Amino acid sequence: xxxxxxxxxxxxxxxxxxxxxxxxxxxxxKLSRIVDFVDQLSxxxxxxxxxxxxxxxxxxxxxxxxxxxxxxRNRYQENAPAVVxxxxxxxxxxx
Amino acid sequence: xxxxxxxxMTELAAGLEKGDFSSxxxxxxxxxxxxxxxxxxxxxxxxxxxxxxLAAARADAARAAGNVGALxxxxxxxxxxxxxxxxxxxxxxxxxxxxxSPYDATVVEKLAAAGAVVLGKSNMDEFAxxxxxxxxxxxxxxxxxxxxxxxxGSSGGSSASVAARFAPAATGTxxxxxxxxxxxLTGTVGIKPTYGRVSRxxxxxxxxxxxxxxxxxxxxxxxxxxxxxxxxxxxxDSTSIDHPVPDYLATIGDSIKGLRxxxxxxxxxxxxxxxxGARVKDAIAVIESxxxxxxxxxxxxxxxxxxxxxxxxxxxxSSNLSRFDGVRFGHRAENAEDxxxxxxxxxxxxxxxxxxxxxxxxxxxxSAGYYDAYYLKAQQVRQLIADDFKKAFADVDVIAGPTxxxxxxxxxxxxxxPIQMYLNDIYTIGANLAGLPxxxxxxxxxxxxxxxxxxxxxxxxxxxxxxxxxxxxxxxEWHKACPEAFQ
Numbered sequence: 001x002x003x004x005x006x007x008x009x010x011x012x013x014x015x016x017x018x019x020x021x022x023x024x025x026x027x028x029x030k031l032s033r034i035v036d037f038v039d040q041l042s043x044x045x046x047x048x049x050x051x052x053x054x055x056x057x058x059x060x061x062x063x064x065x066x067x068x069x070x071x072x073r074n075r076y077q078e079n080a081p082a083v084v085x086x087x088x089x090x091x092x093x094x095x
Numbered sequence: 096x097x098x099x100x101x102x103x104m105t106e107l108a109a110g111l112e113k114g115d116f117s118s119x120x121x122x123x124x125x126x127x128x129x130x131x132x133x134x135x136x137x138x139x140x141x142x143x144x145x146x147x148x149l150a151a152a153r154a155d156a157a158r159a160a161g162n163v164g165a166l167x168x169x170x171x172x173x174x175x176x177x178x179x180x181x182x183x184x185x186x187x188x189x190x191x192x193x194x195x196s197p198y199d200a201t202v203v204e205k206l207a208a209a210g211a212v213v214l215g216k217s218n219m220d221e222f223a224x225x226x227x228x229x230x231x232x233x234x235x236x237x238x239x240x241x242x243x244x245x246x247x248g249s250s251g252g253s254s255a256s257v258a259a260r261f262a263p264a265a266t267g268t269x270x271x272x273x274x275x276x277x278x279x280l281t282g283t284v285g286i287k288p289t290y291g292r293v294s295r296x297x298x299x300x301x302x303x304x305x306x307x308x309x310x311x312x313x314x315x316x317x318x319x320x321x322x323x324x325x326x327x328x329x330x331x332d333s334t335s336i337d338h339p340v341p342d343y344l345a346t347i348g349d350s351i352k353g354l355r356x357x358x359x360x361x362x363x364x365x366x367x368x369x370x371x372g373a374r375v376k377d378a379i380a381v382i383e384s385x386x387x388x389x390x391x392x393x394x395x396x397x398x399x400x401x402x403x404x405x406x407x408x409x410x411x412x413s414s415n416l417s418r419f420d421g422v423r424f425g426h427r428a429e430n431a432e433d434x435x436x437x438x439x440x441x442x443x444x445x446x447x448x449x450x451x452x453x454x455x456x457x458x459x460x461x462s463a464g465y466y467d468a469y470y471l472k473a474q475q476v477r478q479l480i481a482d483d484f485k486k487a488f489a490d491v492d493v494i495a496g497p498t499x500x501x502x503x504x505x506x507x508x509x510x511x512x513p514i515q516m517y518l519n520d521i522y523t524i525g526a527n528l529a530g531l532p533x534x535x536x537x538x539x540x541x542x543x544x545x546x547x548x549x550x551x552x553x554x555x556x557x558x559x560x561x562x563x564x565x566x567x568x569x570x571x572e573w574h575k576a577c578p579e580a581f582q
Contacts, residue, residue, distance in 0.1 A: 008455070015413060015458040016420075016435075017451055018443035026448075027455065030513055034456050037514050038402040038469065044476045051474035052481060055290045055304065055530025056554060060333055075197045081427035088422050091431050 001032040002039075099124050100260040101577065104169055104317040107263060111158065111168050118158075118168025122151035122212050125170050129214065129261050132581065136237050136259060138252040140175045141183050142215040150212045157210060164210030165324050172265040174253050175216035176223055177203050177308075178297040186299045187219040187231040187249075190425045190445035200297025201329045202266060202308050209324045214262055217252030221447045222416065223273055223301045225249050226519040229510050230449040237506070238281060239578040240544055244503040247277030247519075253311045254281040259581040264312045264321050268298060270305045271404050272499075272523030275535035278311050279498035279547025282537040282576060284564060285311045286318045289554050290530030291336035293322075294329035302411035303334070305404075305527040313574050315536060315564030319343035322557065341558050347565045352386030354563065357491030359394050362522055368501040371546045374539035375497045378548040381570050382495070382563065392487040392494060396479045397525055401517055403480065404524045406460050406473035412450075413457025419445060452513065481529040488553040493563055495550050497522055498535040502544035526551050534560040537573040545573070 003011075008027050012019050019027060073086055082089035099107065099121050110116055126144050133139050147170070154168035178184050178196035180203075185191045199207070207213070220230040228236040228251030236251040238244040239259040246255040250267030254277035257265050267274040269287035278285025286309045293308040300306060310321045323344065328337040356379065363372055383389060421427035421441025428440035446454070460469035487494060499519055509516045526533040531554060535547035548567070552560045568574055 003459075007459075011455045011459050011462070013439075014462060015451075015454045016417075016438040016442055017446070017454065018436075018439035019451070023448075023451070027452065030452060031455060031459070033514060034405060034452070035459070037517075038406050038460075038473075040402045041399060041406065041469070041472050041476055044396065044399055044472070044479065046472060046475035046479065049475040049478055051471050052478040053474075054334075055481065055528070056336065058291070058334070058336060061330075063330070072197065076423075079194055079197065079424035081421065081424075090422055091433050091437055093434055 001028060002035045003028060003032045100128055102263070103314050104263040104312065104320055105314065107169055118151040118154040118212060119148060121168065122147050122170055122214070125214060125262055132259065133261070135242060135580070136239060136255050137234055138218055138236050138255040138259065138261065139215045140185055140187070140218050140233050140252070143182055143213060147212050147214050154210045154212060164208065166206060166321065167210030168212060169210070170212045170214050170262045171206060171321070172214050172217050172253060172256050172262045173203060174219055174250050174266050174268060176219060176268050176299045177266060178299070179203050179213070179216065182216065184216065185232070187221040187233065188445065188447070188450070189232040190419050192232065192426070194424055198297060201294035201331060202325050203297065205324055217256055217265055219252055220249035221450050222299070223249040223268055223270055224412070224449050224453050226272065226276060226516050227506070227509065228252065229506060230447055232447060235506050238503050239581050240281065241503065243505050244544065245280065245506050247280035247503065249273040250277050250311060254278055254283055254285065257281070257283045257311050257313060258578060260577060264310055264317055266308060267311050268306060268308050269527065270302050270408060271527050272520035274309045274311060275523050275533060275547070275549060276499045276520060278535040280503040280545065282545030282573065283311050283313055284315055284318050284534065284536050284574065285309065286322060286534040286557065286560065287526065287532060288322065288326060288557050289532045291334050292532070292555070292557065293325045294332040294335050296329055296331040300415040302408040303415060304411060305408060315534070315561050315568055316344070316347055318534070319347050319561045319565070338555055343558055343561050346558055347562050349562055350386065351382065351563050351566045354387040354493065355491040356382060356387050356389045357392035357487055357494040358389050359392055359397065359494060359496055361394065361397055362496035366500055366521065367497055368541065370541040371497055371501055374541060374546050375548055378538035378567065379495050382567055385566055385570070390491055392491055394480070394483040394487060394525070396476060396483055399476050400480055400524045400528055401521055403473045403476045403528060405456070405517060406469050407477060409453040409457035410461050410470050411457070413454045413461065416450070416454055477528045480525060484525065484529045484531060492559055493550045493552050495548065498547035498549035502541045502546050522549055530554065532557045532560055534564050536564045536567055538571070539573055
């Protein structure tokens with residue numbers, strides 16, 4: 001196994017995913033196989049190759065820094081699980 | 096009025112034009128088929144019957160007023176990855192099972208403006224991550240050619256719907272083969288355009304440097320008709336390319352005499368089912384008989400395309416899917432202890448196994464100490480693969496080969512082995528990595544299951560792919576075959 005349980009715990013925390021015990025066991029096995037598989041990349045000689053930034057060598061466009069969006073807060077918040085007075089609710093962050 | 100469902104979009108457009116039937120009649124006939132037959136396929140997540148009939152009535156009224164869009168009154172289906180205002184948009188996930196989109200994707204807007212009638216939203220692998228449609232929260236889609244088989248994925252609801260004659264066209268998205276592989280496995284045509292050709296605005300993101308929208312139809316001519324409406328610059332997508340859209344239908348009838356067709360030796364090596372390879376070689380012979388010549392081309396790094404993809408795509412997915420936090424939209428866990436618990440449990444409950452696997456793979460390859468060895472290395476190999484294609488297209492106009500290594504596999508066969516599943520996209524992933532357009536066209540059957548011919552073109556080469564596909568389909572009848580239970 002190229003990954004151990006501790007590493008998978010760390011990755012799951014980075015990814016903000018809560019896994020069950022069974023999911024952990026399965027993830028160690030399957031993620032290890034995926035990592036072994038992509039390890040083939042180390043064979044390639046990439047000396048001096050500039051990593052691809054865009055498949056068409058295009059640059060990111062810029063736009064004038066002006067307000068283009070109208071206020072759709074109420075419509076957007078119809079999908080929110082918990083809202084009061086236009087604010088999104090989350091568990092208490094500061095004691 | 097008989098057999099409207101068997102007609103292509105081009106035939107239906109002519110019938111509407113002549114007044115043989117109305118869009119309302121056509122739409123009702125197809126909705127009746129969906130209601131009667133979709134419990135066998137599970138191709139739809141949502142059927143929008145009432146909205147469809149209203150849109151059809153509007154299209155009929157527009158026609159009566161002499162105001163006819165390019166797709167006026169013609170029925171289509173949207174993959175449930177495209178945001179549709181006021182309609183549930185799930186992306187095949189429990190995470191978005193309660194999400195009613197507050198806006199339309201550009202693709203949705205453009206097709207509606209052209210008069211298309213949307214029958215509903217098609218089932219798909221969760222967040223487009225899968226090659227069999229088995230990762231959908233709403234259950235797998237079945238292949239109309241054999242209900243025990245997969246219709247491919249991730250656009251499996253779209254491919255199954257078009258093969259089952261529920262609609263003449265369905266939108267799809269393709270990050271590593273998700274339009275072309277399901278098209279091949281269901282005997283339909285599927286085109287993935289050049290990266291940036293069609294707007295990604297409102298298309299739920301999986302891997303932003305690879306994702307591209309396209310369409311599944313039964314003929315290349317229909318694909319040309321729909322793609323002409325979908326394509327074009329959109330300032331709301333920062334990677335949309337400002338490049339003129341040719342009239343694909345205007346040149347589709349032109350000859351392919353003198354076309355140089357590249358053949359990649361590695362694409363016919365071990366790993367390809369022998370009979371599938373034979374059908375593809377037959378198809379290439381038909382294209383040669385139309386005056387094309389074949390040339391062997393070398394893509395020395397293509398064997399690394401699948402491992403490259405399985406670093407780049409998960410990395411981008413882990414970043415894109417961080418937006419699902421249980422706060423602003425989507426699934427939210429109950430009784431969270433604190434903010435971290437809210438995030439982790441909302442995501443743990445809302446995502447399925449394959450999506451979690453990809454997010455974690457992405458988090459790993461981007462994490463401190465591994466970024467250079469995996470992510471940076473993969474983007475370097477990706478550049479080598481793109482350079483190989485560039486060199487090849489100096490000598491050829493298209494590259495031809497198989498779309499998938501075998502015909503459709505049985506549901507359940509590969510679901511426990513992610514690597515075997517990933518290898519289904521071995522011939523399609525290269526085009527995504529290099530941002531190239533590619534099409535799959537039906538080219539025969541192996542044990543009564545369809546297989547596809549894959550054509551890859553240079554950047555913005557959609558025109559030559561559609562023309563080559565159309566000329567091939569003028570000589571062959573494979574795309575006219577209809578699964579027995581759906582005639």
